[in-house]
Amino acid sequence: MATSTAPPRPLPPDLTAYALAHGLTVSGARPGLRQYVHQLWSRRHFVAAFATARLTAQYSGARLGQLWQVLTPLLNAAVYYFVFGELMHTKDDVSDFVPFLVTGVFVWSFTQSTLMAGARAISGNLGLVRALHFPRAALPVSYALQQLQQLLISLGVLAAVLVCCGQLPRPSWLLVVPALALQTLFNTGVALVLARLAARTPDLAQLLPFLLRTWMYTSGVMWSVAQLVRGDSVPGVVRVLLECNPAAVYIALVRYAxxxxxxTAQLPAHVWALAAAWALVAGAGGFVHFWRAEERYGRG
Structure with missing residues (x-):
């Protein structure tokens, strides 16, 4: 029996118009910014659950388990106290040096851990990124939420240390809430930027600890920025850079609270405006920067 083969149907000359006419879209295409925000918000329960699961599993292999969440910054504070307070006599220039140091270490650790985790948010989850379709920003945002949860646990230990050092609770302690909220927005924005950069250049995650260590030493964690900039030995440009350093701004606000x-004499001028500006610029700018590369994550 003879069979007839029909000639192949020619492709339409304008594939874009053909796709639009039949409701076809590019797989993995970047949605509009407004739609992207809506998609991310619709997956807020996944973000929260993912962050909580990572926090629970973070120290599951250690004998002391979740205690390391507070032991790590406390041990760091003890080392810094010995090196900077005792050997370099930094404590002679700072009143209440132990509360000053412990508060600085806890607040800085929040920024440091968020940025370190954000840098690995995409490159460390390539299997998940390639297997499922979801807003990729959910990963760095969930990592930032995980670090916030860890900080909230650590705040109880910080409060206990402060009380032991004679710093009793007072109404100004409530200022910690807006200060940490602004810091969280700032940290999340920078984590989004690092997530995009590290997704393309994984070696950034190896360089980041050195950059963060340098940033820590210029942020007044172990010494007083106000004491340094008060003299005439510091050039004006350096004074402005030290006072406007976002990490130093958030540390100063929490210490003030x-x-x-x-x-107030130890706070930079317009400190709340500085904190809000850094949070807005980093948060909005980092989100848009990350969104612009949405269709490229997990490819190549």
Whole structure:
């Protein structure tokens, strides 16, 4: 029996018009910014559950388990106290040096851990990125939420240390809430930027610890920025850079809220405006920067 083969149907000359006419879209195409925000919000329960699961599993292999969430910054504070407070006599220039140091270490650790985790959010989850379709921003945002949860656990230990050092609770402690909220927005924005950069250049995750260590030493974690910039030995440009350093700004706000002897004279000028500006620029700018590469994550 003879069979007839029909000639192949020619492709339409305008494939774009053909796709639009039949409701076809590019797989993995980047949605509009507004739609992207809506998609991310619709997956907020996944973000929260993912962050909580990672926090629970973070120290599951250690004998002390979740205690390392607070032991790590406390041990760091002890080392810094010995090196900077005792050997370099930094404590002689700072009132209530132990509360000053412990508060700085806890607040800085929040920024440091968020940025380190954000840098690995995409490159460390390539299997998940390639297997499922979801807004990729959910990963760095969930990592930032995980670090916030860890900080909230650590705040109880910080409060206990402050009380033991004579810093009793007072109404100004409530200022910690807006200060940490602004810091969280700032950290999340920078984590989004690092997630995009590290997704293309994985070696950034190896370089980042050195960059963060340098940033820590210029942020007044172990020494007072206010004491340094008060003299004439610091050039004006350096003084502005030190006072406007976002990490130093958030550390100063939390110290002002929690420590009696840390007054307004030790705060940079317009400190709340600085904190809000850094949070807005980093948060919005980092989100848009990450969204612009949405269709490229997990490819190549």
């Amino acid at each position: 929690l420590i009696d002897s840390y007054g």
